[in-house]
Amino acid sequence: MTRQPAPDERPVTLTIAGSDSGGGAGIQADCKTMAACGVFPTSIITAVTAQNTQGVASTHVLPTEEISAQLSAITDDFDVRAVKTGMLASEPVIDLVTEFASTFDGPIVVDPVMVATSGDRLLAPAAVKAYDRLFKHATLITPNTDEAAVLTDTEPTTAADARSVAEALRAHGAETVLLTGGHLPTDDVIDVLATADATTTLSHPRVETTATHGTGCMLSSAITAKLAAGDSIERAIDSASDLVRRAIRYHNDVGDGPGAVHHLVGLRETAHRQPLQETVTELVQTLSEIGVRDLVPEVGMNVVGATPYAETTTEIAAVEGRITKTIDGIHPNRGVRFGASSHMARFLLSMRERDPAIRFAINCRHTDASKQAVKALSGPIAAYDRADEPTKHEENATMGWGARMAYESVAETPVAVLDDGAHGKEPIIKLLAERPATLIERVRTVAGALDAQ
Numbered sequence: 159m160t161r162q163p164a165p166d167e168r169p170v171t172l173t174i175a176g177s178d179s180g181g182g183a184g185i186q187a188d189c190k191t192m193a194a195c196g197v198f199p200t201s202i203i204t205a206v207t208a209q210n211t212q213g214v215a216s217t218h219v220l221p222t223e224e225i226s227a228q229l230s231a232i233t234d235d236f237d238v239r240a241v242k243t244g245m246l247a248s249e250p251v252i253d254l255v256t257e258f259a260s261t262f263d264g265p266i267v268v269d270p271v272m273v274a275t276s277g278d279r280l281l282a283p284a285a286v287k288a289y290d291r292l293f294k295h296a297t298l299i300t301p302n303t304d305e306a307a308v309l310t311d312t313e314p315t316t317a318a319d320a321r322s323v324a325e326a327l328r329a330h331g332a333e334t335v336l337l338t339g340g341h342l343p344t345d346d347v348i349d350v351l352a353t354a355d356a357t358t359t360l361s362h363p364r365v366e367t368t369a370t371h372g373t374g375c376m377l378s379s380a381i382t383a384k385l386a387a388g389d390s391i392e393r394a395i396d397s398a399s400d401l402v403r404r405a406i407r408y409h410n411d412v413g414d415g416p417g418a419v420h421h422l423v424g425l426r427e428t429a430h431r432q433p434l435q436e437t438v439t440e441l442v443q444t445l446s447e448i449g450v451r452d453l454v455p456e457v458g459m460n461v462v463g464a465t466p467y468a469e470t471t472t473e474i475a476a477v478e479g480r481i482t483k484t485i486d487g488i489h490p491n492r493g494v495r496f497g498a499s500s501h502m503a504r505f506l507l508s509m510r511e512r513d514p515a516i517r518f519a520i521n522c523r524h525t526d527a528s529k530q531a532v533k534a535l536s537g538p539i540a541a542y543d544r545a546d547e548p549t550k551h552e553e554n555a556t557m558g559w560g561a562r563m564a565y566e567s568v569a570e571t572p573v574a575v576l577d578d579g580a581h582g583k584e585p586i587i588k589l590l591a592e593r594p595a596t597l598i599e600r601v602r603t604v605a606g607a608l609d610a611q
């Protein structure tokens with residue numbers, strides 16, 4: 159039998175940038191990111207670099223006629239919906255790209271790559287001014303603070319400086335400027351978005367890692383992919399920024415240097431969802447078989463599981479409606495789905511802020527007897543008193559506070575957390591584990607110790 163083809167139609171994007179032999183930045187990062195964001199990436203290589211996670215050993219800029227030949231090959235065949243530029247290396251290359259940009263009908267994202275994360279120079283000093291000609295055709299430019307300093311002769315060191323520099327860069331001709339603040343000496347990462355209508359400061363928590371190789375390439379590529387798919391520039395920036403933050407936290411631990419961002423982290427998170435949902439379903443079935451009725455709190459029991467890259471409650475699998483007591487056992491009210499838990503999901507996410515290896519948790523009844531039974535566990539047992547809890551906070555904020563208090567009460571990641579409750583909040587014991595089998599083992603241990611009393 160002859161099988162019928164089922165072609166997949168996706169928007170086509172183009173990246174014009176240098177090659178990174180280490181795979182963390184440049185053309186390699188652009189293509190991986192664009193494909194992960196659901197578009198078909200095409201590429202034009204402007205320069206070849208010999209580099210790895212530790213630095214750039216050498217750079218070779220391709221002749222402009224070779225770059226032009228690549229450009230003709232792409233535009234003669236593909237319906238390119240959006241373009242991004244990265245390392246352009248020299249003034250002749252920038253001028254060639256500017257000529258193309260002046261006739262391109264679609265979004266153009268310019269990442270003015272000048273210096274690698276390692277500090278190595280990637281643009282000839284004489285070529286800096288040539289960027290002004292390209293900016294006039296850009297929908298968006300995405301410089302970091304080091305690049306902005308080169309372009310404006312002003313080095314931003316505060317959030318206020320960054321706002322001024324972003325606005326100054328808009329005067330160079332770009333429609334929109336996204337000045338990324340990862341290099342600013344601020345507690346949080348401060349980005350600045352400057353448009354024709356307003357200048358906005360965007361703040362988000364800093365991930366304490368030096369594995370940021372390729373962040374600029376990934377950000378601009380993700381934005382380009384989103385624009386090609388029809389997103390507004392604000393939505394594209396928001397979505398791409400979230401993706402990059404996740405890619406930094408769950409970076410690739412490769413090479414002898416700091417490592418590289420995880421360009422496929424979004425796909426990996428999605429790929430883990432069905433297996434995780436099946437795992438949590440099996441956990442619920444095992445709980446029913448071993449008999450944990452006496453451990454079910456009045457509010458109901460829930461077992462939650464996080465994908466390895468979980469950052470939100472929608473990436474936590476849990477029992478919808480929780481697990482309740484029956485006359486002779488327990489009963490899950492409905493099936494397992496993502497986003498079904500609020501309280502326990504936020505608790506698990508908060509604990510994962512300190513130890514991302516923690517992926518599973520369950521809430522159990524808190525009584526004098528069960529509190530005594532938890533002592534049978536092997537490992538640190540944390541506790542916190544809600545009498546000290548900050549008032550007038552949203553629930554997700556209190557979960558963060560509780561997790562912080564739990565970690566401060568023990569020397570290592572706890573195997574259980576004792577929450578003594580408060581007015582209107584039932585006392586709860588929460589068991590934690592890296593693996594599902596470990597969670598079941600801990601539940602069995604507590605249940606057995608409770609039965610033996």
